[in-house]
Amino acid sequence: MAQQEHEVVENRFREALTGRLRDINTVVLRSVEKRETELLRLLDRGSYETGELRELVRKSPFIHSVFVLDALGNRLHPPPDGPLTDYEREFLERSGQVWRDKQSFYSSSEAAGTGSSHGWYTWYWGNGVNLLFWLRDASGKVIGAECDRSRMLADIVGDLPNSDPSDPDLQGARIALTGGDGAAVYQWGTYEPAANEPPRARLDLNHPLDAWSLLYFAPPAESGQTLGRGMLFNLAAGMAVLVLALIGLASYFYWESTREMREAAERVSFVNQVSHELKTPLTNIRMYAELLEQSLPENDSKATQQLEVIVSESQRLSRLIGNVLTFARKHNDKLALHNTTGNIDQCIQFVLDHFKATLESRGVRAVFTPGAGTTVEFDRDALEQILGNLFSNVEKYAAGGHRMEVTSRQEGSTTSIVISDRGPGIPKGQEEKIFDPFHRLSNKLSDGVTGTGIGLTIARDLARKHGGDLKAVASDIGARFELELHTPQSKSSLKEAQP
């Protein structure tokens, strides 16, 4: 009995530690994505003039070399017949394997996904993995950049935490990032594991850092204590548990709803209970985060940043909770809208303002062209929820797409809003499927992103409930969503319009 209990505790501990490693992994992923965003911006150029490409290599810290291939795989850069710099000659020698094995490079680029036009390619050379980032343009030409491995690693190290001995989170723990050979390339925390000590938790990283892992070391005796230490750690662990709970809940509601096993009344009370259960800790997290922010010294930018992450992540959780509740209510036929009078453009702007910072940090600039400025009747909460889900998709899946365009139009009693991005887009034939609950599109790097998989389902349900619809429309660049809502002119504005 005691043994069992011990195992349960140990498992829970490992889960919490793995959750912690997952949080750290998001730092690594973000670092790689930042790189990806920057590379997309630099390589998406249309023209491949030799002088410009050389200037690009000279000025870009993490590009070691670039090459361009035409649609048939023939090399256009480095110039096949022009004079080459020493660097270019070295690169061609170094990457000989890629050229000899052009078919595999091409097939890996093709296989990287329908509709996908960029990605990572790895090959082994010298003392480790070399990373190539490639991008195919509309005419079928491929431009690729050889990334500097040292630099990529240095940037990841720069983004990962320092070893601050006074940081309570790191007391009695050691976290290590290991490379292909299993040796630590970077590590932090005060605990010194023995030479062959097994880690308490381990997380392998995703493509393109396949060979890498995050390891968590801690002395066995201190497990309970480690968990108990550190306010930030508790907050983070709390959030991780909440996310897991949410995903579980969403699944639960979905399967339950198809089985019609329980009484609706029971479920309503359960939903209410859960909504309370979820919202209370979340409110506490936000309240304490804000309190903590006030008590920080002004120049502690690191802690302020970390707190901002906590606050913005809790806002994201609020949205997710909102989704789960809406989803549950729908399946209870309890989803009802409450129209109020208001201005659609103002509502769009409000939601956009909320997302502006996160979008920009992901390399996406939002451009809004308003055209629905009259006062109409609509459910503000529903519209906010729909837009929130759509924008958060852009944030998650179209990072680095440079631009998200939002336009609104008002015709009679119908408001149309179009949201288009320049991300990877939706593969042909998937335009309907993405509205199915728990449907995920790709399994690329960007899938480090979290989510319950019901955002679009809910957005469409709400739009339909609102007398309109939400559709994904085939588009040449990126994804394009068209939202229609039934929005009768408000009585007061009709009065104003009369002579």
Add this chain to the structure above:
Amino acid sequence: MIRQRIWHAVAAISMVFAAAQSLKASEQVKVDVAVAKPYLLAGQKQTSYIRVGLTGIPINDTGRRTPVNVAIVLDKSGSMTGEKLRKAKDAALASIDRLGPNDIVAVIAYDQTVDVLVPATKVADRQALRASIERLTAGGSTALFAGVSKGAAEVRKFLDRQRVNRIILLSDGQANVGPSSPGDLGNLGASLIKEGISVTTLGLGLDYNEDLMTQLARKSDGNHYFIQNTSDLARQFKYEFDDVLSVVAQEVTVGITCGPGVRPVRVLGREADITGQTVTTYVNQVYGDQEKYVLLEVEVPAERAGTERNIADVRVSYVNMASKNPDKISRVASSRFTGSPSVVESSMNATVMASAVEQIAVERNKQAVALRDQGKIEEARKVLLDNAAFLSENAVKYNSKELEEYKGKNTKDADSLAPAVWESQRKAILSEQNVRQSQQGQGQDRKKID
């Protein structure tokens, strides 16, 4: 004969003109372009050198000194315990004392982990800075790569092309956590320089990896110092800050376009992009009262006597740290052809030739090190002694104290190949090669800056 005199007169006038031009008040870098052989022998293909000298004109008004953004990255591995760490702390503190309120400093210490003691901050609260550095204790292994990475992250917080952006790395041991090959660190340096961040490396004692430390400094256009005795630490730190605080120009690009038919062969001692007729090299910064030079070897085709040939057009551009504006300077290098070997000999430019001899001697010195690394002590000794003879001969010919001095060093190197002394000598040799290839200032002949 008469023609030759006229030419001399023209040359003299144009030199005066060039001097007047280079004294233009706003410019912060004096550019001297010269060819090794103003007269080339007619009727045959031959080798010449073009030397582009860049001398920083100091900004005398200390209030206008270029603000700096430095990260001091200290080794606190176990081997630093005691005297070494004490001196390193003192040197760092003394350096910070020389910084002003517009400068930015970060202090990072690494063993197997990395501790950012002072995140990048304006030098305002010196007491707090001092306290943070004082709490440093030593123990553990050496995560050098991570230390530099964190240093770069701190510098990047205030990265600004109008500042001197620099990482100053002190290490006394072998990097043994994270990437640790000279190539890996060299690549990191080459990447950082693209952002305008140089890494200066200070190797303390006899246990550090001199290949790694010189590569990192070379590829990022930073300085490298070999500090054999801990008691020299403070002085070398001072030299480094003399340099850091005297930067007058940054992002220096030297573009050399060879005249028709003239073939650029190689740039000695520096990395350069050579494509077709165009040669481009970059220097991250020029310090006041110090000359950096770019030396290009060219092959000039045969020509009739009496003709003149354009050897190269030289364009130097840089950001002037006093005016904060980009400056552009153009020069032309040309040679005439004569049938007289004695004219060729007597007109030879001693400065250019001495620089060429110096760079060739460094290359031979490197060959000797490579031979010694393979255990071929006798071959290495022979190369060094031949090199000393080569230097000695040319020191006389071009009346060069620099070459004479390097002759002495090569002779000493030849006597220091035995296993017992090689370890320390190798560090001295690599440091000397770097000083000569990058024309690093050595403190002694510098004016006091502040």
